[in-house]
Amino acid sequence: MIRRTILTLASMVLLAGCPRQALFVVLPNAEGGGTGAITVDDGKTMTTLDQPYAAAESRAGSSAPVEESREDIGAIFERAVAAQPILPHHFRLYFVLGSDEMTPESKVAYRTVFDDIKQRPVYEIEVIGFTDTVGDAPYNQALSLTRAAAIRGALVRDGLDRRAISIAGRGKHDLLAPTADQTPEPRNRRVEITVR
């Protein structure tokens, strides 16, 4: 027991003398949201890091948790973090029943989407249309695609690159607010937009 402790201590001292090969750090989430976790597996042990600024390092091929100050972490990753692109953003716009016309509120919100895109040096946009459950499947499939196309049309009219915008329609699948069939539901009459 004592001998094992001495051996462990000795190996720790030896490891500390070896150069650091790698450092793994959890960073605070850039735009809120709960902190997730990363695992570091060196083939012998698995270290889980699940708090902001929790860190692990590798020395002589072995990985273990390590205390690293926020200042040091900030300095080590300053240039990498500074190179981070604007993060992808998601938006929802809503439509009038049975139409590809946006609701008055969403016509205002559309400007927010447009402004988000415009601040990006390069962009890719995905627009996916959805409907509520009023009407049959083929009708809603067509309507959902028409809604996505309407948004793409507006973005292109406002000067964005058509080739950077993809559209798709999901009809009355993937309801945001689950309802019975043939139910008008404003929250389901929407497009979901990803901007990156």
Added chain:
Amino acid sequence: MGFTLLLAAALLIVTAGIPRADEAAPIAQIKKVTGQAAVLRSGERRPANVGDVLLVKDVIETGPGGAIGITFIDNTVFSAGPSSQIALDEFRFDSNDFRGAMLADMRQGTLAVVSGDIARSTPGAMKVKTPTAILGVRGTTFAVQVNGDH
């Protein structure tokens, strides 16, 4: 004879039109470049430019004063600091159900990551390999530094 040649020519045309799924599809786009940055593809090194797309197996590299930021089609964001080398070894993503898998080989340098749809929808499917350990991502913002040979 003539027919065989014709058939061969037709086959050539047909197969030339089929993109190889693992190589042809863009998996990411370069969003930001500072200083020296390059993409290594099929043994050829070309300068990295904002707007360029990246393919699976591409290697991104930065020089001593360089940095690069890229966004994957699953909305994962990578940004690498100076003197970095990261190989995009594996990438699969289905935009219908958001499932997929990703393996990046971090050989050297610094890398900050904001994970995207793959890590969120498929626990354990996003991994960053380093010379000493494999990092598994459960969905978060994290950073990795790999030091070169001493």
